[in-house]
Amino acid sequence: MRRKNIVHLVLILGLLSVFNLTYAQDTSEVSEKGKEVYEESCAHCHGIEGQGDGSAAENLLPRPRDFTRGLYKIRSTESGQLPTDQDLFDIITIGMPGSSMPGWETSLSANDRWEVVSYIKTFYEGFIESETPPRQISLEGKIPYSEESVEIGKILYTQFACFECHGNLGRGDGTSAPTLQDEWGFKSWPANLTQSWNYRGGNNIDDIYKRFIGGIAGSAMPMFEDPAFGLTIEQSKRYNELDSKVEMTESEEEEYNQLDEKMSNAYEILDLMADGDATEEQKQIYDTAMKAFNVKSWHLANYVKSLSPEKRPEPAIGKNVLRSQYIASELPEMADTAWETLESSYFPLVGQIIVEPRQFNPTIDSVNVKSFYNDTEVVFLFTWDDRTHNTEVEEDEDIGTTFEDAIAIQFPVKVPKGPTDEKPYFLWGGRKAVYLWQWKASDADKVMELTAKGINNAGAQEVQGDIQAKSEYTDGQYKLWVKRALKTDDKKDLQLESGVFVPIAFSAWDGANGDVDTKRVISSWYSFVLEPVPSSRRFIYPPLVALLSFGLLVGLRQFVRQRNT
């Protein structure tokens, strides 16, 4: 038994040394296997020469990484440093959420992924030239997630001017959002921080922290944009306090100047450090300033974490299907708090790539829907994030042409009678017609009724029914409120009935992303139901059944007893 164990151990050690040998070779030589895997699985986007110019690249945004520049977005290393091998391996394994880079965990073996890591490193000389390993970001001094930390982070979010790109509530709707470009001159949208499932480098707090410290190389995300670099959070708070005072006492003025000097000192040392000319004393000041910066970054990371649900919501199918709730009274207005009592149903949207012109790089992630109905009417509240508010066609020298934002909600004209009764073609109908509500940002409080038999075969109904609509755009989010009668006289309209599942689908346009006509985001068919009022039978039958079963038991006992005697 023991001898067998020793044999095993020797075998394992032997195998390990073989692996070590192969890895050691890979780092110095071009890996043939890596090249083979790269050309089979990666080159169609990243290009044979690694320049990010594969045949698919043109239709993708963000563009596939250009490996020849050594600029890597997602790293565990400090700013200006190359990524570690593990960083590259992790990106290949997990992918980049929200982009077209998938995770390769299930489709490439770990060994193949390591081979690809060593191969893509050959595209950039810096990897070969650098003798010291890249400096990794230390996670020391991590501040655990708490309400207090989130509160501090929220203040820092304003101080650091994060809102300029990411918007007040983090929906990526800052004023500079439309103009941002990446290092290669391609459009680059700031992240919508309320959709953590689209964070390219992962959404745990450590990941977010690393983005602050290491930056996102090649993107418009800045580093070290600390307006109070060198000051602790308390000091910068005090500084702002003093700064806003109309008149300062002598001692206050002195304090203010001291803080001011401390800041400019720290910034000067930052330059000296970069050139490597700092004295020991200056290095100490730098270290203290960096520590304060790290503390701020942890708070900020905690705040960003607080902005989004952990996971992408489940789509509105199965138990999450959209159920319009019955109320006996008047239906709620847009601002009514009654809406908060309902759970949203989540409808993911994707680019329309069926009919030209097509949308390969959608910016609208999804639409959330809530609904109420009463005996005569139904009301919907549609909510979707859009980074920019576009109400008309505009020409801009820097941005190009932008169009009007819009949304369309699609129903069949006739509700399918059963599961085998065919729905109209999901893309605005075909053989069978669809009935649409179309809303456009230029006419914010109006919904038009359309009938369509194809995406290029739609028209406004001649008789526009009585549909009430209201909308608002705040902090990167549209809200659209639509109310209609359950039944209408128009044969081209959808007629609604409680308890019947009705197909529903969406189209949405982000004008700033070039969406117009067929270029848009879409969903396939989902369904919704006017949830029937629970019948009063549920209070009558169960007690009857209970009584009956009790009676049966008693009867059975009597029967058995009689038989015994």
Next chain:
Amino acid sequence: MKRVSLFTICFVIFIISWVFLEFVMGGVISKPIPSSVISMYMALILIAILVHVSVEDTRFREFLRPIHETLVDENRHVRRIVLAVLIPLLMLGYTYSNLAQKANPPGDPRDAHPSPPLELTYKDEVIGSMQTVENPHRHYEKDDPEKFKSHVENGRRVYYQNCFYCHGDHLDGQGHFADALNPLPANFQDPGIIPNFQESFFFWRISKGGPGLPASGTPWNSAMPIWEDHLTKEEIWDVILFLSDYTGYPYRTFGEGH
């Protein structure tokens, strides 16, 4: 030690069978089993138990003894009262939860594979019979491997410029647009897809897309575009070569039985 009664054994077997179907089969091993199927299995198990206990008179009496006792025995007073309360309460709860249950959305039954038309066309041009048309670039595989390779490469380009959004980088149907679609895009890595169809079938599905599906066997709800609007005949044949080259699965060839 007291012997466990036959009734208790049967009862425990019944409960274990249910737990196994509901949670082990329908959770650990596989996907949840529809409740109607579980009811059917449970009915069979109940019949099996009843048949087993009623084969012999003595066994049947042994089986009924605890029930009998519970109903009339003077010493079983407490048990009797507990059951007389519990059983009606369970019935009450069961009926209530059934009545209060929300309606479920209708399922989407559809044929596994649509039946193709007899004639293969590209736009309005007739290519030939669905049964006999071959991929015009397939013969290069033997005749001119270099040329074959260039066709596969062209197919790769077509795939990553058009198809991978839904069908995925790895042809596994998990592209970054896939999660908004129902039914999900075809998974070419599934061994049941490519080997089951001729290349002409793939040409038909690609060129005519969802709208080209037959009127029978609906609803399809396919989001597959009509690719003959965007791709040339050659591009479609090449992407068909690529699918099989990348996954390593050969298409079904002619002459094989169904």
